[in-house]
Amino acid sequence: MSSVETLQARPAPSAGRRTFNVAIVGATGAVGVELMGCLERRDFPVGELKLLASARSAGKTLTFRGRPVAIEALTPESFQGVDFALFSAGASISREFAPHAEAAGCVVVDNSSAFRMAEGVPLVVPEVNPQALARQAPLVANPNCVAAIAVMALQPLHAHNPLTRVIGATYQSASGAGAAAMAELEASTAAQLAGEAYEPKVLPHPYAFNLFSHNAAVDPASGYNGEELKAMEEIRKIMSTPDLRLSFTCVRVPVLRAHSMALTVEFERPVTPAEAREWLSAAPGVRVVDDAANNHFPMPNEASGRDEVLVGRIRQDLGDPSGRTLSLFAVGDQLLKGAALNAVQIAEALVAAR
Amino acid sequence: MSSVETLQARPAPSAGRRTFNVAIVGATGAVGVELMGCLERRDFPVGELKLLASARSAGKTLTFRGRPVAIEALTPESFQGVDFALFSAGASISREFAPHAEAAGCVVVDNSSAFRMAEGVPLVVPEVNPQALARQAPLVANPNCVAAIAVMALQPLHAHNPLTRVIGATYQSASGAGAAAMAELEASTAAQLAGEAYEPKVLPHPYAFNLFSHNAAVDPASGYNGEELKAMEEIRKIMSTPDLRLSFTCVRVPVLRAHSMALTVEFERPVTPAEAREWLSAAPGVRVVDDAANNHFPMPNEASGRDEVLVGRIRQDLGDPSGRTLSLFAVGDQLLKGAALNAVQIAEALVAAR
Numbered sequence: 001m002s003s004v005e006t007l008q009a010r011p012a013p014s015a016g017r018r019t020f021n022v023a024i025v026g027a028t029g030a031v032g033v034e035l036m037g038c039l040e041r042r043d044f045p046v047g048e049l050k051l052l053a054s055a056r057s058a059g060k061t062l063t064f065r066g067r068p069v070a071i072e073a074l075t076p077e078s079f080q081g082v083d084f085a086l087f088s089a090g091a092s093i094s095r096e097f098a099p100h101a102e103a104a105g106c107v108v109v110d111n112s113s114a115f116r117m118a119e120g121v122p123l124v125v126p127e128v129n130p131q132a133l134a135r136q137a138p139l140v141a142n143p144n145c146v147a148a149i150a151v152m153a154l155q156p157l158h159a160h161n162p163l164t165r166v167i168g169a170t171y172q173s174a175s176g177a178g179a180a181a182m183a184e185l186e187a188s189t190a191a192q193l194a195g196e197a198y199e200p201k202v203l204p205h206p207y208a209f210n211l212f213s214h215n216a217a218v219d220p221a222s223g224y225n226g227e228e229l230k231a232m233e234e235i236r237k238i239m240s241t242p243d244l245r246l247s248f249t250c251v252r253v254p255v256l257r258a259h260s261m262a263l264t265v266e267f268e269r270p271v272t273p274a275e276a277r278e279w280l281s282a283a284p285g286v287r288v289v290d291d292a293a294n295n296h297f298p299m300p301n302e303a304s305g306r307d308e309v310l311v312g313r314i315r316q317d318l319g320d321p322s323g324r325t326l327s328l329f330a331v332g333d334q335l336l337k338g339a340a341l342n343a344v345q346i347a348e349a350l351v352a353a354r
Numbered sequence: 355m356s357s358v359e360t361l362q363a364r365p366a367p368s369a370g371r372r373t374f375n376v377a378i379v380g381a382t383g384a385v386g387v388e389l390m391g392c393l394e395r396r397d398f399p400v401g402e403l404k405l406l407a408s409a410r411s412a413g414k415t416l417t418f419r420g421r422p423v424a425i426e427a428l429t430p431e432s433f434q435g436v437d438f439a440l441f442s443a444g445a446s447i448s449r450e451f452a453p454h455a456e457a458a459g460c461v462v463v464d465n466s467s468a469f470r471m472a473e474g475v476p477l478v479v480p481e482v483n484p485q486a487l488a489r490q491a492p493l494v495a496n497p498n499c500v501a502a503i504a505v506m507a508l509q510p511l512h513a514h515n516p517l518t519r520v521i522g523a524t525y526q527s528a529s530g531a532g533a534a535a536m537a538e539l540e541a542s543t544a545a546q547l548a549g550e551a552y553e554p555k556v557l558p559h560p561y562a563f564n565l566f567s568h569n570a571a572v573d574p575a576s577g578y579n580g581e582e583l584k585a586m587e588e589i590r591k592i593m594s595t596p597d598l599r600l601s602f603t604c605v606r607v608p609v610l611r612a613h614s615m616a617l618t619v620e621f622e623r624p625v626t627p628a629e630a631r632e633w634l635s636a637a638p639g640v641r642v643v644d645d646a647a648n649n650h651f652p653m654p655n656e657a658s659g660r661d662e663v664l665v666g667r668i669r670q671d672l673g674d675p676s677g678r679t680l681s682l683f684a685v686g687d688q689l690l691k692g693a694a695l696n697a698v699q700i701a702e703a704l705v706a707a708r
């Protein structure tokens with residue numbers, strides 16, 4: 001979905017509505033492009049849009065609501081007059097520039113890992129913990145993509161029957177490593193199909209028709225990689241379940257933009273698949289796709305470009321005779337619910353609370 | 355690896371050694387081709403090789419040990435004078451023709467699911483349960499590929515500290531659905547890269563840069579699919595652990611020929627990753643690939659064309675404070691240890707026992 005294609009069919013924001021000036025930091029990245037798309041598509045009341053990126057991209061233009069917007073080089077002074085700054089340019093950029101944005105009176109929604117676990121920083125998935133926004137913090141953190149997608153499937157269950165343990169195995173797409181990784185997946189696959197050699201440049205391992213343990217560094221003490229540890233601690237923070245027992249295995253698969261995960265979910269009390277289906281069907285932002293007769297379950301190609309997290313394969317875990325464990329499979333667009341959509345939803349909730 | 359490439363470098367069987375006439379049923383399939391390769395590469399004492407397939411393929415030739423072998427149409431009379439018949443043409447062909455092979459005095463090694471769970475039929479992974487071959491049954495079943503690869507990683511652990519529960523999520527390659535599925539993965543991926551439409555013919559869902567729940571039919575009672583149920587019951591039979599609590603989620607990923615799996619393994623007593631690494635390092639047919647510093651773990655591209663099952667990501671499960679659970683990741687070539695290699699290893703063990 002390009003922003004150019006969608007904008008001409010969309011109305012401009014209602015006349016007379018209060019608008020907010022918005023900056024996107026990392027406008028040229030995979031998430032930056034989707035942030036523009038979400039603002040447009042969801043008719044966020046954008047007054048002025050400021051596109052910020054590295055000096056390398058400055059001067060190029062992107063199109064928003066049918067009009068060209070020039071990309072500016074990010075500087076400490078970029079945030080004057082900005083109401084919301086949506087950061088998606090990595091943790092070090094956030095650490096350096098978010099304080100400047102805050103000093104300029106701007107509310108930061110940060111898609112990086114820089115502040116997610118900081119005391120007092122709300123880490124929010126609006127369908128799950130909107131109450132965390134009540135504090136009117138100057139900075140709200142947008143979760144890791146695995147955490148954001150997982151809690152969409154877990155919270156509606158937890159609300160009815162508390163969870164005690166979750167085991168997750170992920171099938172993560174290239175988009176989580178950015179636009180360059182998506183391009184590398186396509187280029188290396190084309191090379192392999194043509195019988196040509198390809199030297200990986202973005203990811204550490206060959207990606208064509210291959211998979212590998214997530215490329216985040218492995219913590220020598222625990223053996224878990226950074227992606228797994230992030231997902232686990234963030235799920236606990238978002239769900240306010242500090243004692244939830246978690247183990248994730250994060251794997252990069254040759255898929256372009258939606259993340260999948262097999263979840264084994266243990267509850268405090270016995271539970272049935274029918275109950276879980278009912279709870280998930282009623283949850284905003286979730287779509288149950290669980291058609292056993294036609295072998296039709298959540299798939300990345302059907303989750304891509306879509307706001308909802310798809311959940312299916314809901315069944316009683318045959319390995320737990322106590323009847324307290326379910327297995328399920330969830331898929332969500334990493335660039336949307338796993339990043340840009342959730343950030344714009346946070347901004348929407350902040351606007352609604354004003 | 356084509357059989358043509360390897361055979362010229364290989365010696366013919368030692369002169370004077372006792373030889374056995376071997377038939378391959380399903381010689382033109384993905385596994386059939388690998389069966390020829392394994393017989394050649396492992397210098398199995400083949401006397402006459404008979405290649406059997408459907409009438410459609412009859413008359414074509416394949417090359418074995420540098421000589422052309424004509425493919426014959428499979429008939430009830432095909433097994434006269436044959437010592438070992440290696441079946442890999444699906445369960446219905448095995449059900450129809452294995453009795454003819456047995457009647458002709460031939461020992462059947464069957465790669466299909468037809469007889470695996472039948473009472474009295476040994477289901478064998480030679481590194482795991484060679485004792486099951488002692489019975490000299492006329493038919494030995496070769497396990498489902500997930501089961502064969504999983505038990506290679508599980509049995510060396512179980513032998514030292516009994517397993518009580520295993521949760522598995524698989525990342526299965528195209529080869530498990532045959533040569534046509536491998537071709538469909540390549541063709542549909544090429545089409546997507548070229549921006550062209552592709553209608554799936556072999557698998558039920560789009561496969562290019564996509565994944566989906568395993569295409570085996572779903573059991574309406576349990577919600578598990580046929581692949582998951584097979585893997586679970588076969589693991590219990592091979593390991594002689596009828597009470598082992600199991601749950602598998604089987605997923606088809608866009609990888610060509612090696613199957614991966616994330617395994618959460620619960621033991622009777624507390625266990626450490628160092629112990630597991632030691633036990634697995636000593637296990638025949640297993641290779642520990644667990645280099646956290648370089649983020650180098652088992653991957654399909656390194657398991658493909660290789661006999662060993664690769665095991666890594668061995669770590670204490672942070673979700674089990676009792677210290678009785680490990681997480682690990684195993685990858686094995688579906689066509690080799692998951693099919694052809696294991697079948698030839700069974701035949702080798704039968705020859706050695708004669």
